[in-house]
Amino acid sequence: MISESALQQFRTSLRGQLFTPGEPGYEEARKIHNALIDRRPAVIARCAGVADVISAVNFGRSQSVVVSVRGAGHNVAGISLCDGGLVIDLSAMKGIHVNSATRRARVEPGVTWGELNHDLGAFGLAATGGFVGTTGVAGLTVGGGLGWMVRKHGLALDNLLSADIVTADGQLVVTDSVEHPELFWGIRGGGGNFGIVTSFEFQVHATGTVLAGLALHPASKGMEALRFWRQYESTAPEEMTNGALVFNAPPELPVPDVLRREPIVGIGGVYAGPLEEGERALRPLRAFGPPAADIYQRMPYSAAQTMADFLWPRGIYNYWKSSYLKSLSDGAIETVLEFCAKAPSRRSVVVLEHNGDGAMSRVPEDATAFGHRNWPYNFLVTAAWTDPSDTDINIRWAREFWTAMQPFLADAVYVNYLGEVEEERVRAAYGRKYDRLASLKAKYDPTNFFCMNQNIRPARSASETAAH
Numbered sequence: 001m002i003s004e005s006a007l008q009q010f011r012t013s014l015r016g017q018l019f020t021p022g023e024p025g026y027e028e029a030r031k032i033h034n035a036l037i038d039r040r041p042a043v044i045a046r047c048a049g050v051a052d053v054i055s056a057v058n059f060g061r062s063q064s065v066v067v068s069v070r071g072a073g074h075n076v077a078g079i080s081l082c083d084g085g086l087v088i089d090l091s092a093m094k095g096i097h098v099n100s101a102t103r104r105a106r107v108e109p110g111v112t113w114g115e116l117n118h119d120l121g122a123f124g125l126a127a128t129g130g131f132v133g134t135t136g137v138a139g140l141t142v143g144g145g146l147g148w149m150v151r152k153h154g155l156a157l158d159n160l161l162s163a164d165i166v167t168a169d170g171q172l173v174v175t176d177s178v179e180h181p182e183l184f185w186g187i188r189g190g191g192g193n194f195g196i197v198t199s200f201e202f203q204v205h206a207t208g209t210v211l212a213g214l215a216l217h218p219a220s221k222g223m224e225a226l227r228f229w230r231q232y233e234s235t236a237p238e239e240m241t242n243g244a245l246v247f248n249a250p251p252e253l254p255v256p257d258v259l260r261r262e263p264i265v266g267i268g269g270v271y272a273g274p275l276e277e278g279e280r281a282l283r284p285l286r287a288f289g290p291p292a293a294d295i296y297q298r299m300p301y302s303a304a305q306t307m308a309d310f311l312w313p314r315g316i317y318n319y320w321k322s323s324y325l326k327s328l329s330d331g332a333i334e335t336v337l338e339f340c341a342k343a344p345s346r347r348s349v350v351v352l353e354h355n356g357d358g359a360m361s362r363v364p365e366d367a368t369a370f371g372h373r374n375w376p377y378n379f380l381v382t383a384a385w386t387d388p389s390d391t392d393i394n395i396r397w398a399r400e401f402w403t404a405m406q407p408f409l410a411d412a413v414y415v416n417y418l419g420e421v422e423e424e425r426v427r428a429a430y431g432r433k434y435d436r437l438a439s440l441k442a443k444y445d446p447t448n449f450f451c452m453n454q455n456i457r458p459a460r461s462a463s464e465t466a467a468h
């Protein structure tokens with residue numbers, strides 16, 4: 001129980017806002033992207049700046065309450081929201097500072113990828129990270145950061161130059177490859193386990209107009225289209241980051257009738273490089289079939305960043321299952337198409353990403369805490385529905401789908417795509433790096449203050465291990 005006087009003192013210490021149950025704004029403040037997550041924190045502290053973050057960490061520690069940290073609130077497992085404890089809400093910290101001369105950007109943790117690339121676009125720059133615009137820079141970067149330029153510029157965290165971080169003892173630590181390098185290693189992949197990043201410094205890139213879009217095929221032609229795609233990707237230049245999506249056309253998407261009668265297999269993404277070369281490289285993809293519709297266009301990178309947002313709207317029910325694929329075999333493709341044909345909801349989307357054979361795979365495996373850099377394909381089922389009474393059937397479908405895919409899946413997963421908090425799967429996300437992360441956790445957060453995340457438990461000391 002938090003005492004009234006302690007709460008009052010905390011409230012007056014903040015420049016930002018505080019919400020408790022029953023107060024105006026509380027119900028809105030406890031909503032996150034995934035409507036399936038319905039938790040009632042005792043206190044939501046919407047921080048205005050770093051001083052508020054420090055106050056909130058100190059308050060959480062002094063009250064011994066469970067603490068969660070919220071960026072843009074996109075994590076599907078709902079780890080940004082706790083029941084009965086304190087939410088340290090960073091969503092109002094929206095500062096962006098661009099240095100176009102050095103191509104660096106300083107970004108606060110409430111910023112989304114759409115917002116960042118909107119601002120960078122004014123300087124002919126862009127940051128890699130995020131296939132949609134509404135996802136938070138913060139949670140995405142500390143877990144990894146797959147986006148439309150991952151094959152060209154690596155993960156979002158590969159572009160992180162430094163970070164300011166408030167640790168569990170309420171101290172602000174400035175970290176980069178020289179200062180506190182082990183902490184810098186850990187926050188590049190280890191998620192929110194080590195503290196709260198209050199400022200990210202990124203390397204950003206000269207990127208103007210890109211070629212972006214999809215070639216759309218009816219699912220009945222999906223087998224041929226995805227086989228073609230597999231072959232096409234084996235020679236695709238690194239300027240091109242592509243994926244394949246299986247989804248149903250929402251009413252607002254202007255597509256021919258043939259694409260309304262069955263699921264769509266959409267193949268494409270972003271080409272960020274010289275446009276004539278891009279047109280040439282895309283020709284086979286846009287010609288194959290031919291597609292029932294081709295929605296490729298030249299556009300600013302900031303528009304490409306948000307072109308897929310309509311597929312994952314805020315406020316509906318979501319449940320995800322994911323793993324890297326050993327390979328994109330015919331069996332895997334058949335299983336994907338079979339399960340998509342019987343999806344209980346038209347809002348669900350299945351994603352096959354092709355990432356791990358470009359810039360991301362050239363970063364040495366031990367350079368960051370990020371788990372797996374070399375699996376070429378990633379498989380992600382994003383089950384989504386609007387009626388809460390459909391929850392069981394949709395979750396069952398996603399789980400059965402993932403089970404049927406097992407012969408084709410690696411025992412490896414991207415931590416940010418975990419749809420639930422599961423210790424065994426966190427280990428699968430980090431592989432052999434888990435033990436190093438656990439030692440780092442013991443150093444920076446020995447009491448596991450930051451436990452509402454894909455949690456890495458602090459390693460026990462030799463004497464503690466002996467005592468057990």
Ligand SMILES: Cc1cc2nc3c(=O)[nH]c(=O)nc-3n(C[C@H](O)[C@H](O)[C@H](O)COP(=O)(O)OP(=O)(O)OC[C@H]3O[C@@H](n4cnc5c(N)ncnc54)[C@H](O)[C@@H]3O)c2cc1C
Pocket residue numbers: 033068069070071072073074075076079080081090109129130131132135136137138139140141142143144145146147191192193195196197198312416417452453454
């Ligand atoms: C529609 C949708 C699209 C997505 N697309 C992509 C994609 O293209 N590429 C990709 O890589 N991932 C993607 N993701 C997954 C995404 O990376 C994770 O959900 C990520 O956690 C979202 O970040 P957030 O700040 O919005 O998260 P939140 O839900 O706000 O936070 C999640 C967790 O991140 C940690 N965290 C948040 N802020 C901080 C901070 N300042 N310091 C330290 N830790 C912090 C905390 O542990 C927190 O609980 C997508 C998710 C959704 C729902």
